[in-house]
Amino acid sequence: MTPASAPTTVSAITRRYLVLDGLRWLPTGLFIPILVLLFTGRGFSLTEFGIVGTIMAATTFLLELPTGGLADALGRRRVLLVACGFLLVAKAILFTVAASTGRPSWAVVAIASIAMGVYRALESGPLGAWYVDAVHAVDVDADVEAGLGQAGTVTGLSIATGSLAAGGIMAWDPIATLDPMAVVMGVSIFFVLLQALSLMLLMTELRPPLGIDALMASARDVPSVIRETLSLVRTGRVLVLLLVVEATWSVGMVAFENLFPVRLADLVGSTDGGAALLGPVSAAGWAASGAGAFFVVRLSRRLGPYRTGALLRLVQAGFIVAMGLVAGVAGIVAAFIATYLVHGASGPVHLNLVHRQVDADHRATALSLNSMVAFASFSVAGIGIGAIADQVSVPVAMVTCAVVAALGAVAYLAARRADPTHGRGQDPAGMPATTGDEDSVHVGA
Numbered sequence: 381m382t383p384a385s386a387p388t389t390v391s392a393i394t395r396r397y398l399v400l401d402g403l404r405w406l407p408t409g410l411f412i413p414i415l416v417l418l419f420t421g422r423g424f425s426l427t428e429f430g431i432v433g434t435i436m437a438a439t440t441f442l443l444e445l446p447t448g449g450l451a452d453a454l455g456r457r458r459v460l461l462v463a464c465g466f467l468l469v470a471k472a473i474l475f476t477v478a479a480s481t482g483r484p485s486w487a488v489v490a491i492a493s494i495a496m497g498v499y500r501a502l503e504s505g506p507l508g509a510w511y512v513d514a515v516h517a518v519d520v521d522a523d524v525e526a527g528l529g530q531a532g533t534v535t536g537l538s539i540a541t542g543s544l545a546a547g548g549i550m551a552w553d554p555i556a557t558l559d560p561m562a563v564v565m566g567v568s569i570f571f572v573l574l575q576a577l578s579l580m581l582l583m584t585e586l587r588p589p590l591g592i593d594a595l596m597a598s599a600r601d602v603p604s605v606i607r608e609t610l611s612l613v614r615t616g617r618v619l620v621l622l623l624v625v626e627a628t629w630s631v632g633m634v635a636f637e638n639l640f641p642v643r644l645a646d647l648v649g650s651t652d653g654g655a656a657l658l659g660p661v662s663a664a665g666w667a668a669s670g671a672g673a674f675f676v677v678r679l680s681r682r683l684g685p686y687r688t689g690a691l692l693r694l695v696q697a698g699f700i701v702a703m704g705l706v707a708g709v710a711g712i713v714a715a716f717i718a719t720y721l722v723h724g725a726s727g728p729v730h731l732n733l734v735h736r737q738v739d740a741d742h743r744a745t746a747l748s749l750n751s752m753v754a755f756a757s758f759s760v761a762g763i764g765i766g767a768i769a770d771q772v773s774v775p776v777a778m779v780t781c782a783v784v785a786a787l788g789a790v791a792y793l794a795a796r797r798a799d800p801t802h803g804r805g806q807d808p809a810g811m812p813a814t815t816g817d818e819d820s821v822h823v824g825a
Contacts, residue, residue: 386584390515394527396582397511401531402538403575404507407471409542409666410568413658414550414561416641418474421561421651423483426769426777429638430762432493437759439497441752444504456506457583463502464576470495471569478562513586536670540663542568547659550652560652619737619746621795623753625730625788629693630757632785634765635700635778636665636719640712643774647709661713668717669724676725680732686796689729690789696722697786704778736801 387393419429450459473492477484508528515522546564553560644661645654680688699722702715731747738746761781769777 386586387514388518390518390522390527393511393514393518394530397507397514397527398530398534400507400575400578400582402534403571403578404503405535405538406542407467407568407571407575409539409544409662410546410564410571411471411542412539413543413546413641413662414478414564414655416638417645417651417655417658418478418561420642422477422481426638426642426766426774427763428766430634430759430764430766432489433638433762434759435490435493436497436500437755439494440500441755443498443501444748444752450502455585456510457579457585459502459506460579460583461576463499464572464579466495466499466502467572468569468576470499471565471572475562475565475569478559478565481559507583510583510586514584517586532673533670536666540666542571543659543662543666545659547656547661547663550656550659553652561655616737618795618799619734621791621798622730622734622737623750624791625689625693625795626750626753627757628784628786628788628791629726629730630754631761631765632696632700632781632788633723633758634761635703635781635785636716636723638762638766639769639774639778639781640703640716642769643703643778644709644712644716646774647712657709657713661716664717665720668721672721672723672725673728676728679725680729684796685729685733686792686799689726689733690792690796692722692726692729693788693792694786696726697782700782700785701779704775704782733795 387396416429419432420426424432454462470492473488473495477488477492508531511527511531512524515524515527545567549564549567550560553563555563641654641658644658645651648654648657676688676692683691696719699715699719703712703719706712706715731750734746734750761784765777765781768780
């Protein structure tokens with residue numbers, strides 16, 4: 381299949397980028413409302429679901445650096461197409477899980493989790509890098525920030541749309557002989573195929589692949605990148621404290637990503653009913669997250685980024701406690717949406733502080749380190765918090781998440797005291813836009 385000719389204007393490139401970004405996140409939106417309930421409905425405990433997430437996260441973690449040069453060596457479009465292939469393998473396996481009523485074997489689940497992990501490692505970066513390079517190839521002085529910001533909006537809308545569609549399918553139950561979760565998975569597979577087709581048609585390579593030598597050179601650079609990362613940690617006390625915040629924040633995320641669907645289903649009275657309601661609730665949560673990111677700039681200018689971050693950690697911990705303790709569906713849904721509002725507001729503040737601790741040469745390393753800490757913390761917490769939920773109760777596990785998340789406020793205030801640049805008039809505005817990929821470590825992709 382021959383791709384379309386290369387676009388010659390910034391607006392045309394941006395349109396292609398936004399289409400590709402939207403199609404990348406739509407299957408994720410379909411997947412989010414059913415993921416936890418799919419596994420718990422097939423006999424997995426929350427502890428075991430945490431292990432499923434750990435397998436995926438560990439795969440991504442281990443491959444993040446080794447695959448860094450793959451897009452340059454093989455071409456960005458090829459790498460993204462290979463990534464789609466791994467995602468299709470994972471979703472096809474999970475379709476069979478959803479279509480059956482029995483508990484799947486650990487071998488089957490592990491293959492799906494590893495395939496998802498490989499997908500996450502391969503797809504993180506090439507599309508955004510292609511967009512920036514394509515724009516600069518047309519106009520070297522063009523500003524790419526507007527397009528990247530629009531992509532953040534498209535990401536949120538795509539996830540929200542997918543979540544709404546998943547909820548609608550669960551409520552409709554269109555095929556009597558097939559579990560509605562399997563129907564959702566089938567629709568998700570369709571959109572992954574559409575994503576791959578769109579990559580073939582719309583993404584034009586700007587330069588020939590560099591070949592195997594470039595890949596080997598990138599692999600040889602991995603030890604030096606690791607040393608550079610460790611050096612940042614050893615010499616940057618403020619950065620270490622910000623990573624502590626990221627770790628505690630990720631523990632808090634277990635409450636509204638892993639535990640909330642189960643608590644909602646318990647209150648509704650059935651797995652399918654909970655999944656049907658979770659679709660529109662997730663969409664509302666993502667909309668609230670976007671609103672939080674939009675409005676937080678004014679708060680940060682008034683209080684300063686460190687105090688704003690600390691306040692947000694405490695407020696979010698309070699909403700997580702509410703999710704665990706309030707009675708009634710309306711109350712827990714309101715607490716969930718409020719939690720996502722604060723979650724979205726927290727992302728730009730935190731990333732802005734991380735950016736301020738490093739120079740341009742170390743920025744990518746610091747952001748990768750922040751992401752890796754999030755994956756590791758979420759994975760460990762998914763198992764530990766899941767065990768508390770299984771052995772004690774889901775509400776107690778949620779309160780535990782809230783207590784750990786609140787500790788992030790202490791780390792922010794300690795970082796404020798340790799930051800030698802604090803109080804010198806730095807403008808906390810211009811905070812980077814975030815997308816779901818940067819602050820979320822969903823098992824699904």
